[in-house]
Amino acid sequence: MISLRKIWTVAERDIRMFLRYKFLLIMRAIWFVSQISLFGLVVNTMFTTKVQNAVGGSYFNYYAAGIIITMLYSTAVFIGYDIYEEADHGVIEYLLSVPVSRKELVLGRSIGGGLRSFMYVGPMMLFVLYLLGVSSFLQLLLALLSLFLFTFGVAGFSITLAVSIKSSDRFDILMGVTDALIVRLSTTLYPIAFMPQYYAGIASFNPLTFAADLFRWGAGMESTALTPPLLSAFGIIAFFSIFTFLGIFLHERRLEGGGWQ
Amino acid sequence: MMATIIRIANLTKRFGEFIAVDHLNLEVGEGEILGLLGPNGAGKTTTLLMLTTVIKPSEGTAFIGPYDVTQEPDKARTLIGMAFQEPKLLWVDAPWDILNWHAKICGLSAEERKKRVRWVLEELELWNDRLKSVHTFSGGMRKRVEIAKILIQRPKIAIVDEPTAQIDIVGKHRIWNMIRDLRNEGSTILLATNELYEADVLSHRVAIMHKGKLLVCDEPKKLKDNIPGGDVIEITLERDILNETFEKVKKIPRVVNALAIKQNQLKIYLNQAEEVLPKITEFFMKEQLPVRSIRMSEPSLDDVFAHYTGLTIEEAQKE
Numbered sequence: 314m315i316s317l318r319k320i321w322t323v324a325e326r327d328i329r330m331f332l333r334y335k336f337l338l339i340m341r342a343i344w345f346v347s348q349i350s351l352f353g354l355v356v357n358t359m360f361t362t363k364v365q366n367a368v369g370g371s372y373f374n375y376y377a378a379g380i381i382i383t384m385l386y387s388t389a390v391f392i393g394y395d396i397y398e399e400a401d402h403g404v405i406e407y408l409l410s411v412p413v414s415r416k417e418l419v420l421g422r423s424i425g426g427g428l429r430s431f432m433y434v435g436p437m438m439l440f441v442l443y444l445l446g447v448s449s450f451l452q453l454l455l456a457l458l459s460l461f462l463f464t465f466g467v468a469g470f471s472i473t474l475a476v477s478i479k480s481s482d483r484f485d486i487l488m489g490v491t492d493a494l495i496v497r498l499s500t501t502l503y504p505i506a507f508m509p510q511y512y513a514g515i516a517s518f519n520p521l522t523f524a525a526d527l528f529r530w531g532a533g534m535e536s537t538a539l540t541p542p543l544l545s546a547f548g549i550i551a552f553f554s555i556f557t558f559l560g561i562f563l564h565e566r567r568l569e570g571g572g573w574q
Numbered sequence: 575m576m577a578t579i580i581r582i583a584n585l586t587k588r589f590g591e592f593i594a595v596d597h598l599n600l601e602v603g604e605g606e607i608l609g610l611l612g613p614n615g616a617g618k619t620t621t622l623l624m625l626t627t628v629i630k631p632s633e634g635t636a637f638i639g640p641y642d643v644t645q646e647p648d649k650a651r652t653l654i655g656m657a658f659q660e661p662k663l664l665w666v667d668a669p670w671d672i673l674n675w676h677a678k679i680c681g682l683s684a685e686e687r688k689k690r691v692r693w694v695l696e697e698l699e700l701w702n703d704r705l706k707s708v709h710t711f712s713g714g715m716r717k718r719v720e721i722a723k724i725l726i727q728r729p730k731i732a733i734v735d736e737p738t739a740q741i742d743i744v745g746k747h748r749i750w751n752m753i754r755d756l757r758n759e760g761s762t763i764l765l766a767t768n769e770l771y772e773a774d775v776l777s778h779r780v781a782i783m784h785k786g787k788l789l790v791c792d793e794p795k796k797l798k799d800n801i802p803g804g805d806v807i808e809i810t811l812e813r814d815i816l817n818e819t820f821e822k823v824k825k826i827p828r829v830v831n832a833l834a835i836k837q838n839q840l841k842i843y844l845n846q847a848e849e850v851l852p853k854i855t856e857f858f859m860k861e862q863l864p865v866r867s868i869r870m871s872e873p874s875l876d877d878v879f880a881h882y883t884g885l886t887i888e889e890a891q892k893e
Contacts, residue, residue: 319679322675322678325675326675330664333666334666398664399664402662402663402665403660403662404662406623406628406662407658407662409627410626410628410651410654411676411680412648412651412652412679412680412681413651414648415648
């Protein structure tokens with residue numbers, strides 16, 4: 314029997330821990346501001362009307378929405394780094410000894426990892442929504458619910474990789490490479506229509522594509538370049554389910570074995 | 575007769591070829607303080623980690639109350655609380671947050687949580703530092719935060735791994751009293767230590783481990799009484815003793831055993847020390863080994879350990 318109280322207590326711990334990394338939070342916020350106010354604005358001027366129309370009227374708006382998703386992704390994966398920090402200080406052993414089941418622990422950590430990402434990116438998301446203008450609150454609500462699941466899925470993905478690899482150096486390198494591939498092979502920065510066919514095939518099944526296009530749809534952007542919202546929502550649900558399950562499965566088998574590097 | 579609350583059956587843990595715990599069998603009675611004594615590397619911590627379900631046994635099992643740790647680990651953990659040997663804290667943590675969260679995850683109500691956390695922090699002299707991050711803390715302060723967890727939780731079974739390591743003598747006595755209080759309030763205590771005095775003063779029974787195996791388990795007094803050669807003489811010589819002279823000492827009538835603590839220091843286990851002592855001093859005179867000092871004592875748990883392993887606990891630690 315899973316206890317919601319315990320899941321929330323675990324999640325609450327991860328949220329509180331995250332807020333202690335003030336330097337990281339400030340740096341990520343500066344990164345966001347510079348991406349929007351420097352890169353976004355400059356690149357926007359480089360595109361022709363044809364390109365602007367293909368992405369719903371304004372590449373800047375398209376890009377700003379995409380950047381929010383990359384922010385959600387990069388802050389939700391941070392839970393994996395927390396696991397290494399905890400392994401380093403033996404806190405994992407402590408967490409495994411408290412009266413919480415392994416399922417409650419992983420679910421709590423996925424939710425905490427996702428929720429803290431959402432809370433942190435929230436003000437930036439509101440700013441972008443203000444820029445985009447929201448046409449349907451119901452659409453936005455549905456998109457936000459899916460994005461909640463997306464962040465939980467990313468946290469589960471990060472936990473899965475962290476407990477599978479058990480080496481902080483390898484994890485660090487892998488996350489750097491994954492970040493480069495998963496962001497660039499998605500529609501966070503550019504639409505599928507402009508990608509070579511073999512890239513487009515991969516990007517069509519990328520959870521970041523689902524999340525970015527769903528967020529744009531939720532904000533009322535209209536473009537044929539966006540993935541259909543129902544497909545995106547299903548994609549996110551599948552991503553969340555797979556990695557939450559894998560996280561629980563591997564957590565139960567891998568964490569108790571020790572061997573962290 | 576106390577009811578059994580922990581039953582360890584053939585518990586074994588292998589790390590590759592290395593056997594950390596080797597077919598351990600042990601029972602702990604409800605309300606008992608059982609000292610698990612042994613040098614570093616004896617397998618104490620590995621045993622405790624298996625009992626708390628942090629690591630899985632390679633063979634055998636243990637029952638925490640009615641729950642088998644390999645079959646029902648989640649239920650087993652509801653009865654257990656552990657204070658680890660190395661404090662399990664992140665550098666950004668503050669004691670107040672750590673202990674509040676611990677109390678919360680253990681199911682304490684908000685009111686009880688606040689009361690207990692404050693009481694323990696005050697008792698352990700951490701109240702004024704409760705909001706500081708632990709990276710500013712000394713080793714002893716961190717250790718006190720670790721101990722505070724079980725004092726707040728008050729679990730049915732409290733497992734404490736070297737609770738007073740790095741803690742000053744006043745702090746040690748305070749923690750020993752708190753462990754006794756915990757037991758008086760109904761907890762069973764499993765105490766792992768390599769401090770002989772700590773095991774002696776706190777434990778109802780002491781289980782001695784060496785190289786992953788249980789050597790003996792009994793009340794400290796019985797363990798000491800059961801050593802053949804109930805008297806102990808510690809002799810310090812002016813010069814180092816040769817091996818052949820050392821072997822001759824063992825052959826003096828009524829000498830049961832002898833151990834070389836240092837090159838010029840011996841511990842002799844014997845019966846009726848008063849009668850044998852003159853013969854021993856005479857022997858050293860003959861061997862032209864002047865005696866610097868002689869001390870007679872009751873056997874300690876160190877002597878019990880030495881009796882079963884042939885080593886002092888320090889020697890075993892070096893091994």
